[in-house]
Amino acid sequence: NLVPHDQTLFEERHLCYISPLGKGNFGCVELCRYDPLGDNTGELVAVKKLQPNKGSNLEDFQKEVKMLSVLHCDYIVKYRGVCYSMGRLSMSLVMEYLPYGSLNGYVWTNRHNITTRRMLLFSSQICKGMEYLQTQRYVHRDLAARNILVANESLVKIADFGLTKVLPFDKEYYRLSQPGQSPLFWLAPECLNENKFSHKSDVWSFGIVLHELFSYCDNSINPKRLCLQEIGQNVQGTSLSMHLSNMLASNWRLPAPPNCPLQVYSLMKDCWTHDFDKRPSFSDLSKKVENMIQDDR
Numbered sequence: 633n634l635v636p637h638d639q640t641l642f643e644e645r646h647l648c649y650i651s652p653l654g655k656g657n658f659g660c661v662e663l664c665r666y667d668p669l670g671d672n673t674g675e676l677v678a679v680k681k682l683q684p685n686k687g688s689n690l691e692d693f694q695k696e697v698k699m700l701s702v703l704h705c706d707y708i709v710k711y712r713g714v715c716y717s718m719g720r721l722s723m724s725l726v727m728e729y730l731p732y733g734s735l736n737g738y739v740w741t742n743r744h745n746i747t748t749r750r751m752l753l754f755s756s757q758i759c760k761g762m763e764y765l766q767t768q769r770y771v772h773r774d775l776a777a778r779n780i781l782v783a784n785e786s787l788v789k790i791a792d793f794g795l796t797k798v799l800p801f802d803k804e805y806y807r808l809s810q811p812g813q814s815p816l817f818w819l820a821p822e823c824l825n826e827n828k829f830s831h832k833s834d835v836w837s838f839g840i841v842l843h844e845l846f847s848y849c850d851n852s853i854n855p856k857r858l859c860l861q862e863i864g865q866n867v868q869g870t871s872l873s874m875h876l877s878n879m880l881a882s883n884w885r886l887p888a889p890p891n892c893p894l895q896v897y898s899l900m901k902d903c904w905t906h907d908f909d910k911r912p913s914f915s916d917l918s919k920k921v922e923n924m925i926q927d928d929r
């Protein structure tokens with residue numbers, strides 16, 4: 633047919649369901665094979681169905697699709713297209729399938745043979761992905777090891793832009809009208825105190841991701857557990873975020889992971905500078921991590 637084939641439109645009849653993927657992080661995500669030839673030679677894709685009932689209406693979904701479709705970076709999960717179904721009453725988001733799953737599961741499973749060098753490589757790739765997002769004025773707001781996906785043994789990509797906001801043209805931060813649903817333990821003080829999100833609050837979260845990585849994503853020492861330990865059981869009255877905010881204001885920070893290289897821990901501490909203006913940028917961080925990779929030879 634002479635109509636130019638739209639590569640981003642997936643016909644529902646050729647989208648063959650294989651198995652469930654998302655563990656709730658990404659909503660309900662399924663592994664499918666797009667197999668127009670019907671001979672199982674089609675490619676594997678990750679598909680997120682619009683949850684018609686979950687209030688996230690078509691408009692929000694279309695905003696996420698619009699936001700994703702303009703991102704082109706080696707360190708960001710590739711948008712592939714959309715699939716309309718039920719006569720356009722519902723739609724699905726089709727993304728590149730990354731076969732090794734979330735970074736937290738991958739690092740824990742392979743903790744006995746992941747070198748510091750490979751962790752630093754993953755860290756620099758996350759920095760570059762975040763640097764790219766910053767050029768698009770995107771604030772991710774949910775940077776965590778669970779939201780990074782593993783493409784292969786030496787490539788990770790940033791995923792799940794469900795909470796991402798685009799900064800307004802005239803402001804360098806995004807203020808949420810009410811406390812969001814980002815997990816508290818990855819949030820910078822200004823997010824806890826004022827719901828203010830920026831590239832600099834993403835830098836704070838990157839520091840937490842470094843901590844997760846160099847803790848080999850061991851759940852027994854994950855950020856949530858370490859913070860709750862510090863707060864102690866006496867969480868009387870004061871809300872958790874208030875407790876956390878007070879601890880951070882009096883300069884408590886997550887302890888260095890076991891056997892963590894000193895310069896990596898000091899990089900985390902730089903990301904956890906209380907004053908967001910004094911935190912390094914993702915381009916500063918990229919350079920520092922690259923230098924560590926050179927030194928690590």
Ligand SMILES: CCc1cc(O)ccc1-c1ccc2c(C(=O)Nc3ccc(C)nc3)n[nH]c2c1
Pocket residue numbers: 653654658661678679680696700709725726727728729730731732733734781791792793794
């Ligand atoms: C479509 C939802 C979405 C929305 C968005 O805005 C950004 C990324 C994604 C997404 C979420 C998950 C995946 C996955 C995967 O989950 N892969 C895997 C592989 C192996 C195992 C064990 N588990 C898991 N691959 N590509 C994915 C893209």
